[in-house]
Amino acid sequence: MLGGRYEVGELIGRGGMAEVHLGHDTRLGRQVAIKMLRSDLARDHTFLTRFRREAQSAAGLNHHAIVAVYDSGEDVFIETGGAQVDVPYIVMEFVDGKTLREILNEEGRLSPDEAARITQGVLAALEYSHDHGIVHRDIKPANVMVSRGGSVKVMDFGIARALADAGATMTSAQTVVGTARYLSPEQARGATVDERSDLYSAGCVLYELLTGRTPFVGEPVSLVYQHIQDQPELPSSHEASLPEAMDAITMHALEKDREKRYQSAAEFRTDLQDGRAGRGVSPAAVASLAAVGAASAAVLRRRSEPEPVAASDHTADMADAEEPRRRTALWALAGVVALAAILGIGYLLFQDQGDTETPAATVPAVVQQPQEEAERMIRDVGLVPNVEEVASSSVDQGNVISQNPEANSQVPEGSEVTLEVSTGPGDVSLPDVRGQSETQAIDALTARGFPEDQIRVANQPEDDTTYAKGEVASTNPAPGKRVALSQTVTLRLSSGKVTVPEDLTGKSRDEATVALSQLKLTADVQERTTDDSDQWGTVIEVPKAGDKVDLNSEVTVFVGERPDSTVTVSPPPTEPTETPSPSTEPSSEPSSTPPPPSSSTPPAPSPTSPKGKSTPPPQD
Missing domain, CATH: 3.30.200.20 (Phosphorylase Kinase; domain 1)
Structure with missing residues (x-):
């Protein structure tokens, strides 16, 4: 774990x-x-x-x-x-798929369209990383994943760069051995690397996808020499079915001079898209193909020229006598070239684009040395010190914490050696570790220079935060404050509990929902009828108000709702009943005018007289 x-x-x-x-x-x-x-x-x-x-x-x-x-x-x-x-x-x-290296090992090579599609995916990643100032430095099939669905994913951004930065030029040269087949000429010379170096490596990958082999083959040292000096053969010379556009694009990407090859991943990708669609590629790519094609044609013509016919026996004898001398001269020349390669490959690895050799110097060991003494030792061997001040509680103020390149590395004279010099415990800005786990927070603080024994975790967790249980909710001192590395830093972890607000009553439905959402709680809104019109549409009760609940839990909120109204139906108007005079005797017949109906009227009312008294039934 x-x-x-x-x-x-x-x-x-x-x-x-x-x-x-x-x-x-x-x-x-x-x-x-x-x-x-x-x-x-x-x-x-x-x-x-x-x-x-x-x-x-x-x-x-x-x-x-x-x-x-x-x-x-x-x-x-x-x-x-x-x-x-x-x-x-x-x-x-985690990408569920295979590396491009595994695919090539299984299939040998890919179709031109599939090779172009995968290379376009690699270039899309490079275009994005280059825009963010990161050069990959190690583009090769083993660092490209193809998912089961065909998506292209580039790996190891920054790691190869970290390795290259950590060591000296010799360390970088040793790293070259593992990826020499995809090495740009400027990398082989030990020159400064930029985005166009990645494009050369991508060209090497495209070459291998199209042909099943890299532009150059051989031992690592020989490969480095070939990348610097030799012209690769056209991809179509290994796979005759390849379209001319793929030859042009690949050879333009593999130009030795970085100023002549593609200047951006977008240019490279556009040409591939045009090539796949059958449209014309860029004039620069066409020019690269023409230059390589002319040179290759000249070589092919020389190879295909017939042997000269002997004009006479004397001429034949002279030719026979001349042949051993020519072979001897060729072997001697080959030996000289091989010896020059062996003796010169060392400085070719580190020489810049110039033709003069730069003497090498051994980097002295200066870690824990005082700054002045360390700078003197570096200058004495012909190197240039570059001092960076770093706060440290473990190294005395004024002493060297680390050096880059490392001690005993071989580098060209005049190279820069970076020294990290301690400024003592000093003041540093406390990093913001809120939302991180305890382990992550301690790692971040120790990376900034705080001793681990100066970091403590509070016993009592902190409530009412938006951080999950166990994550850092706050620090003492506060994030961003400048403090001494010797100062104790206290981490308060979140309990994962939050108090349900007590002031939601009277708020609207939306206001209550938003307020709970800001606390990482979910509102379970339920309606409850009320006769009080002032409460309609507003919160009338929150049962858990004031209670502590888990983050992301549901909180029931009752909202007032208008009750259903009772409708009273009035009867249609009738003719008024004639009122009897005072001298008129009461009638024994019931009145023809019934009383007005009401919700309290019995279903079968007795007839009433005009005076409201009940009338007895007629006698037999």
Whole structure:
């Protein structure tokens, strides 16, 4: 279990610097992929620092063609000897599918349309990352996933960059060996890398998808040399059925000079789209094809020229005598070229685009040295110190915390060596860890420089927050406040309970619903009839008002409703009854005018006289 949240399952992948496991996020109940760094890289403080920064950068990339990074952290592992090692991990989106490398191993090559479609997906991811200032640096089939539905997902954004930044040029050169088949010429020379280096690597991937092989083959050192010097053959020379547009696009992406190849992923992707649709590709791509085609045609013509016919026996004898000398000269030339390659490949890895060799220097070990002494040692070997001040409670003020490149690395003279120098405990801005788990918050604070023994968790959880149970609800000091690294930081965790408001009575239905929603509660509105017209449409009762309930629970709210009205029907008007005079005797017959009906009138009323007295029935 990592970070108290992620269950680590079976191993599903292994690379040169990490292992990937199938994982389960116990909080959200979903499958994830967990990449755990090798323990030997986890020991490098500089790499850890760069890795944290790059993990944050990668997590900020939100694109459909990029494998999402959900979380990152570090967990402590106890080695056999009892030593503790902090191993960083990254929690990523789990993609149900195969890597492009697995697909190529199974199918050999892809159709031109499918190869272009997949490359367009890779370029969409690169276009987005380049717009955000992140260069991948390690585009290759093993870093591209194709889901079961055919979606393209690019992996490992930022991790390759973190590795390259953590080590010196020699470390980068050693990394080159694993991915030399997709290396840009500027990477092979040790020059500055930019977005166009990714486009060259994408061109190498496209070449392999179309032909089943990379533009260059051979040993790693030979591959580096070929990327710098040699012109790749046309893809159609390996697969004759390929359309001319794919030749043009691929060769334009593989231009040695980065100024001549595609300048953006959008340009590359547009040409692929036009090529798939049968439209013409860009003039620059056509020019690249023409240049390569002319050179290839010249070579083919020389190879196809017939052997000269001997004009005479004397001429034939001269030719026979000349042939051993030509072969000897060719072998000698080949030996010289091979020796030059072996002797020169070292500086070709680190030389910039110029033709002059730069002497190498060994980076001295200056960690824990005073700043002045460290700068002097670096200048003495022909390197340039670059000082960055970092607050630290574990390293004395003025001493070097870390260096990049690391000690004993071989780098060109004049290279820059970055030194992180302690400013002492100092004041730092307290990071906002609200909404994080206890483990995540402690990791974030220790990463900022706070000692773990200075971080405590309050015994009493905090009510009435919008954070889930167990998440950090508040800190003391408050987030954003500048404090000394020696100061104790207290974390208050949320109880997951919230008090139902007592002032909802009299509010409208909508006002009560919104008020509860802001507290992460759901209103269960029920209607209750009332004769008080002032209460119609407003809250008249909340049974749990003032009680503490769980977040995201339902709260019953009674709203006043108008009662059903009783309708009284009046009879139609009748002729008035003649009133008898005082001298008239009362009639023995009942009155023809019945009393007016009412809700209280009995169903069978007795006849009444005009005076209202009952009349006896007639006698026999």
